[in-house]
Amino acid sequence: MTEPRGADEGQGDEPASKTETADRQDAAAKESSKKDGGSFWRELPILILVALVLSFVIQTFIARVYLIPSESMQPTLHGCPGCTGDRILVEKVSYRFSDPRPGDVLVFRGTGPWAEDYVSTRSENVVVRGLQEIGSAVGIVPPDENDLVKRVIAVGGQTVECCDDDGSVLVDGRPVEEPYVVSDFPYTPGQIDCDTDVRSGRCFGPVRIPEDHIWMMGDNRNQSKDSRWYVGDESDGAVPVENVVGKARWIILPPARWGSISAPEIQEPVASRE
Template identity: 70%
Template sequence: MSGSSNSGSSQGSPNGDDNPAAEFATVDSGKKQRSFLRELPILILVALVLSFLLQTFVARVYLIPSESMEPTLHGCPGCTGDRIVVEKIGYRFHDPRPGDVLVFRGPESWSSDFTSTRSDNVVLRGLQEAGSMVGLVAPDENDLVKRVIATGGQTVECCDDEGRILVDGKPIDEPYVVMDFPFEPGIRTCETDTRSPRCFGPVTVPEGNLWMMGDNRSNSADSRYHAGDELQGTVPIENVVGKAQFIVLPPGRMGTIGSPDIQGE
């Protein structure tokens, strides 16, 4: 009897090899690990679908590759280009307004120098396209960023006696313009023999289109540069991707992107 009792005590000991609680914990842990591995592909798929929906319909991050919007947005050679959040919802309810900073797909004449970033290899190109759909790879299109100066039906030109842009005959307020072509009253204007490079127009913007200009006026191939094309240099609203709202990188330049009412009442 005592031998049998000792044997039972040994099997029930917490330190025994046949501890039921330890065996149950091991089995339970194994089940959880297998369950997680089965769920992992579903979780990845859900994350990719959510990313696709977010990038397509809500907002996307874009890199500024040129200096045409300085100093509002940085893209200068040798510096860290700004990464901006472009919101895509607002313009489903209203059209772009003068003063808004937009990202848009360049019309045909704006895209003559655009070179595709996609690989010639069919497999790699497919992977790049898939990555673009979920925001891991930049879209293969000529995406540009400029500011709206005039909208459909308005007439835009430069300059008045002070070198300002006129919209429907009224000068607009542009506090964001720091770098511009020289304009010296009585010396270099739109009427002098040596004409100021600021001068253009007048151009009446077709309905459904926008007159777009970079904030860095002395270094921006914008609507002025393309004024001789079939759209008079304007950009169709249907080409608009969204409104630039925030600078998210680099950290030292994080903040909102202003959209002042440049035309007033």
């Protein structure tokens, strides 16, 4: 009698043991899930902070995306007032180890006379302005500076002017081949050139570029407010090299415009030819 009763008790205990084990497993799974969820929310602020720091480092020292707002660099870079122009990637590393060369397309800060028409994009509200500055540091908001994009035509020590008999820009007396220029002011020897009563809009100079400066011009010559516009100021329109932000490398948007930005070597600096 004892053995059967014992057997019956054993048979009754086994299902209870399995149930308790399943309950413990379910409880453990729920607890683990709670811990995982809690861990994610605890780590999220750290992940966001790391992402912001990385964005700041990349935007400040490595590369930044800029929007082309005008048509001054057509057809190389597309843009126009009120429309969505090309977005270009400007890398900031190259010029830490080398100097800008004629033919490069680059972004620079327009200071002095270059900034005479610039209007700040920052809010007058202190709090909003502070948030804008923080957003700018991590690349969410455009920087509050007069950033311009043009092509280098001449560098410090060179002399630039226009025009020769064919209407070409001269650097150190040699005509510059500029395949990227499609639109320019009219120039016809004897009818409208640099010696006629009504001079061609191409004509300027000669200008000797100060050391550590560069002469910048837009590819769309009759729609570009560039170094020619500021001849007569303290540096005769040349831009200090220290104002250079970086080299324009790629068009990244819109997708139909993806590609590298042409930067042919249009003229060797004087020092490299000697």
